[in-house]
Every structure is written in structure tokens, then in C-alpha cells.
Amino acid sequence: MPLTNPDSPLRLGVNIDHVATLRNARGGADPDPARAALLAQQAGADGITLHLREDRRHIRDADLPAIMGAVNLPINLEMAATDEMQRIALAHKPDAVCLVPERREERTTEGGLDVARDIARLTDYIAPLSAAGARVSMFIAPDEAQVEASAKIGAQVVELHVGAYCEYCTDGNDAARDAELRKLFAAAALAQELGLEVHAGHGLNFANVGPIAAIPEVVELNIGHFLIGEAVFVGLEAAIREMRRQMALARM
Ligand code: PXP
Numbered sequence: 001m002p003l004t005n006p007d008s009p010l011r012l013g014v015n016i017d018h019v020a021t022l023r024n025a026r027g028g029a030d031p032d033p034a035r036a037a038l039l040a041q042q043a044g045a046d047g048i049t050l051h052l053r054e055d056r057r058h059i060r061d062a063d064l065p066a067i068m069g070a071v072n073l074p075i076n077l078e079m080a081a082t083d084e085m086q087r088i089a090l091a092h093k094p095d096a097v098c099l100v101p102e103r104r105e106e107r108t109t110e111g112g113l114d115v116a117r118d119i120a121r122l123t124d125y126i127a128p129l130s131a132a133g134a135r136v137s138m139f140i141a142p143d144e145a146q147v148e149a150s151a152k153i154g155a156q157v158v159e160l161h162v163g164a165y166c167e168y169c170t171d172g173n174d175a176a177r178d179a180e181l182r183k184l185f186a187a188a189a190l191a192q193e194l195g196l197e198v199h200a201g202h203g204l205n206f207a208n209v210g211p212i213a214a215i216p217e218v219v220e221l222n223i224g225h226f227l228i229g230e231a232v233f234v235g236l237e238a239a240i241r242e243m244r245r246q247m248a249l250a251r252m
Contacts, residue, residue: 010213010247011046013076013201014240015224016067020058022228033063034070036228036236041071043240047095049222051078052088055104064092076222078139081113081125090132097129098137098159098199098222108225109202112141112161116149123153130154137199142180142187151194158191159199159222160184162212166203181211188217206230206246213250221247 019036023029037048048071050059068075074095079085080102089097099122101113115122115138126136137157140146141164150158165184168177188198200212201222213221223243230239 010218010251011220012044012240012244012247013047013049013199013220013222014040014045014227015049015051015078015201015222016040016228017051017058018225018228020060020063024058033059034066037067037071037073039236040240041073043237044244045073045240046220047074047076049076049078049098049224051100051109052085054080054082054084054102061088064088064094068092068094076137078109081118081122086125086129089129089134093132094134096135096137096157097126098139098157099126100139109139109161110163112143112146113139114146115140115153115155116145119149119153126154130156135197139201140187142183144187144190147187147191147194147196150191151196155196157197157199158187159201159220160187160191160218161202162200162204163202165212166205166208169208184212185215188215192217206242209243209246210250213247 016033016036019031019033023031048067052059076096076098077089077094078098078100081099099113100109101111129136135156137159138150138155139159139161140150142160147158165177165180168180191198197219198217199220200218204221204223205226227239
């Protein structure tokens, strides 16, 4: 399954983790993340993203094959760089693997992966994943050293963490927001120069997506929490279609 849709210069990966969060709140089978993935596909998503966390607080092991079987889209598995997750990824062979930092006490993924401090281990860690055909991505802060380290270990993709930018947007701290945007533009340009494909994600919504979608090197956004929340009000298809519209507008 090619990861690039030639008709879509900026792809949208829909993260369906929080459909599972809702399911787990009651402990039953509803709402079903695989059904959400199928709806996302029908609404024009370019890929499905899911994060199998160590504590299984949202996506569980059985969700991965269920989702892979439900859709005809590239699957991007976000995971911590642990032996357990590597075994799972090698068993199921998702199209892409995005390595993220993970701490049990955090509510969501806070900050990027420190690739620069773990070059030797991550080089060995990603080799079998790449050999199995996965496009391997590093979820990193927009920092020159992290971009360079990601290229050095042989990753094909970096996903830039835009969480700080999104928080400054919410706080109305325009100076900090603009400084963070400058870092994102510089990191994206450097990544492309080093031959890395550039993605971005974390905390994106209708109000803040424009400037990120306008970064020319960014070819994929991964968006979850806001879309699932918006779906409560307008439905998942409408939420995804509106996000695609905002992304396309920003790109023009
Ligand atoms: N990209 C990565 C690497 C993530 O870890 C997450 C959160 O799981 C997202 C994108 C999506 O973030 P959000 O749910 O805030 O849209």
C-alpha cells in the first residue's frame, strides 16, 4: 500500500485512539475503533494512526489487527521503543511505525523522543522494522539536533511535535507561538534537506491547523483527539471533511 496519495499533497492521518478511550470507559465493545477507522476512510482520511500504549489505556492488542482488517488505508502504529512493541510491530507489519516517548504518568505524549541521546540503541532498534517494510518515523521536537540524529539512525520520516505551538495558540501567547512556528519551519526544511519525509501532529484543531498545514515540507498531519471530540457534535465524517477543507485552504 503506497503511503503517498498523488492527489493529496497534504495527507491526513486520523488517530482513532480516543474512540477506544470511550469504549474502555464502559468496558464493553462500543464504540468500535475499527468502525471509526472505516468511517474515517469513507470521509477521505489518507491513513489511520493508532497508539498502542504500554498500559493499553485506549488501543488494545486486538484492535490493531481488527483495524488493519477493516480498512484499505496505510496503518501508522505509534509506539514506545520497547522490545514488546517491536515484537508486536514485526508480527502485524503496519505500513508505518512512529516511535514516541512514553511515560505512564503522562496524560498524553508530552514532548518528543530524545533521538540524539539514544543513537546507537535506536539505530539497532529500527533496523528490523525497516527491513520488515515499515516506514519508520521519529516523533521529535522541532530541534536541529533531533532532526540530524533521526537522519543518522536511518529513519525515513520525522513527525514534528506541534504540541507547544498549539498550547501557545490556546493561551494567546502570540510571541511564543510565532517563535515555535519559526522552529517548526526550520526543522521541516532541515529534515527535507537531509532526505527525511516530514509529518506533524499533536493538539491540532480547526483554529490552529492553518499555519502547520502551510509548512511546505510537511506532507502528513496526524490528528486525533480534536476530531473525535468534534465527532460528538457533528459526526466523524463531517469533522474529518472540515479538517481536510481547512488543510487544503491553508495549502493554497
Ligand atoms: N502524532 C503523534 C506522534 C501522537 O503521539 C499523537 C497523540 O497520540 C498524535 C499525533 C495525535 O495528537 P492529537 O490526539 O492531539 O491530535
